[in-house]
Amino acid sequence: MAGSAESKFNIHPMDQFVIKPLFGDQSLVWYTYTNQAFWMTLCFLAVVFFFVFGTRHKSIVPGRFQASVEMIYSFVHSMVVDIAGREGLKYFPFIFSLFLLILAGNVLGLLPYSFTFTSHIAVTGFLALLVFISVTLLGFFKNGFKFLSLFWISSAPIALRPILLLIEVISYFVRPVSHSIRLAGNMMAGHAVIKVFAGFAGAMGLGAIAPIIAIMAVYGLEMLVVVIQAYVFTILTCVYLNDALHPGH
Amino acid sequence: MADSTELLVNGDELITMGKFIGAGLACTGMGGAAIGVGLVVGNFLSGALRNPSASAGQTATMFIGIAFAEALGIFSFLVALLLMFM
Numbered sequence: 001m002a003g004s005a006e007s008k009f010n011i012h013p014m015d016q017f018v019i020k021p022l023f024g025d026q027s028l029v030w031y032t033y034t035n036q037a038f039w040m041t042l043c044f045l046a047v048v049f050f051f052v053f054g055t056r057h058k059s060i061v062p063g064r065f066q067a068s069v070e071m072i073y074s075f076v077h078s079m080v081v082d083i084a085g086r087e088g089l090k091y092f093p094f095i096f097s098l099f100l101l102i103l104a105g106n107v108l109g110l111l112p113y114s115f116t117f118t119s120h121i122a123v124t125g126f127l128a129l130l131v132f133i134s135v136t137l138l139g140f141f142k143n144g145f146k147f148l149s150l151f152w153i154s155s156a157p158i159a160l161r162p163i164l165l166l167i168e169v170i171s172y173f174v175r176p177v178s179h180s181i182r183l184a185g186n187m188m189a190g191h192a193v194i195k196v197f198a199g200f201a202g203a204m205g206l207g208a209i210a211p212i213i214a215i216m217a218v219y220g221l222e223m224l225v226v227v228i229q230a231y232v233f234t235i236l237t238c239v240y241l242n243d244a245l246h247p248g249h
Numbered sequence: 250m251a252d253s254t255e256l257l258v259n260g261d262e263l264i265t266m267g268k269f270i271g272a273g274l275a276c277t278g279m280g281g282a283a284i285g286v287g288l289v290v291g292n293f294l295s296g297a298l299r300n301p302s303a304s305a306g307q308t309a310t311m312f313i314g315i316a317f318a319e320a321l322g323i324f325s326f327l328v329a330l331l332l333m334f335m
Binding site: 079178231232 | 315
């Protein structure tokens with residue numbers, strides 16, 4: 001497509017997802033400070049700065065910054081109370097931190113030359129597995145073996161219950177898979193599409209105005225998708241938490 | 250019937266050809282995802298135009314439904330990308 005002699009594309013949209021060490025070219029071991037670690041640190045600092053700096057006056061009538069901080073807090077708070085009930089508020093710090101990590105990671109990945117750490121299945125898979133294991137353990141500790149009534153649907157006819165049991169168990173174990181791939185796939189797909197269009201724009205000379213407009217459109221869609229995916233990850237965590245706290249069909 | 254049994258393309262190019270064809274086939278999955286998202290939003294709209302005051306509370310459910318329906322389209326797009334560029 002770029003007019004080269006070989007039969008492959010000259011566009012490499014997957015190069016932006018490679019993890020490399022930040023300083024120098026050493027080999028990657030578990031303690032190397034990579035670009036992913038740098039962006040995770042940046043997200044953490046951004047979130048801490050936003051919240052600490054925003055509430056430094058602690059005024060009863062909030063100014064602009066404090067009002068935006070309070071809006072985000074009350075948004076996640078009402079989401080947890082709506083879905084998981086008042087008992088779910090005990091787990092509110094975890095859900096809030098999860099929401100802010102994913103939101104900050106996604107949004108900071110929109111900057112040019114940045115690295116979206118939520119596009120790696122290693123990160124989102126770990127977060128989804130964390131949610132899955134903790135919710136299952138919580139269900140067993142809170143409800144004992146009544147937690148298994150999640151799979152035995154007593155409102156269905158007795159002949160159908162074994163088949164429904166199989167379906168429910170399978171769909172319960174597929175939850176971390178879909179939970180993680182949804183976030184990672186959305187982030188990777190959005191950024192890869194932008195890179196592919198950028199490759200087109202590089203090869204077209206004066207006609208590059210068309211891919212540039214397409215990049216602008218996809219970028220706007222990306223801004224919407226980024227916030228929605230962070231919201232969906234968190235609201236699904238609340239739904240799974242509700243299933244653990246109040247199992248029952 | 251030719252006597253020789255060698256391929257007209259070598260193995261590497263055959264693999265690349267297979268990858269590109271597979272990537273194109275994987276993109277058909279996104280059509281189903283688009284129809285699914287359209288169903289969710291269309292039903293939400295038709296309900297919201299009948300009962301506007303009750304619709305504000307269900308926009309959250311609509312977004313969850315959109316994310317579920319869209320996720321499978323993204324899975325198929327991911328397969329296409331992985332085939333094309335890796």
